[in-house]
Amino acid sequence: MNTPDRYRYPAVLGYDASTNQYYVLWPDLPGCTTTGATEDEALEHAREAMSLHLWGMEVDGDEIPAPTPLHRLDLGEYVEEGEKIVAVLVEVWMPSFRERMETKAVNRTVTLPGWLDSQAKRAALNYSQILQDGIMERLKISRKVVQRKKSGAKSLV
Numbered sequence: 001m002n003t004p005d006r007y008r009y010p011a012v013l014g015y016d017a018s019t020n021q022y023y024v025l026w027p028d029l030p031g032c033t034t035t036g037a038t039e040d041e042a043l044e045h046a047r048e049a050m051s052l053h054l055w056g057m058e059v060d061g062d063e064i065p066a067p068t069p070l071h072r073l074d075l076g077e078y079v080e081e082g083e084k085i086v087a088v089l090v091e092v093w094m095p096s097f098r099e100r101m102e103t104k105a106v107n108r109t110v111t112l113p114g115w116l117d118s119q120a121k122r123a124a125l126n127y128s129q130i131l132q133d134g135i136m137e138r139l140k141i142s143r144k145v146v147q148r149k150k151s152g153a154k155s156l157v
Helices: 039-060 094-103 113-124 128-139 145-150
Strands: 004-017 021-025 033-036 085-092
Touching: 004 039, 021 039, 021 113, 033 039, 039 085, 039 094
Parallel strands: none
Antiparallel strands: 004 021, 004 085, 021 033
């Protein structure tokens, strides 16, 4: 799947007086919403929320819709009585976000017999390093390949 480096989508920015929060939602990206205590905070969260939402769609192989032009948005669908809302464009740069998601450390719970855990602690073993090494060995992945991938090299040897 060929994915673009940049996405720009119109979003609705509003203020919810009952929660004293600003909110952002995307007509073209159902389920993608965020909030913030201030407009600036809501818009900052908006970039992160949209990046995460689109990255998830990319990873799942979902079709990513074309953005609706601002002049075609019907804000009346989103306004509630007494609220004021505006349309804003939210733009995200995906290469750095994808890199961050690919290299993000994740926690995994492992189960060991108590005697083995005691021996490993006495030997001051690093469980994370051993688990990484074991998985890479099982998958026949070398650290050189991973390092080349991170540096953007085209050939993996």
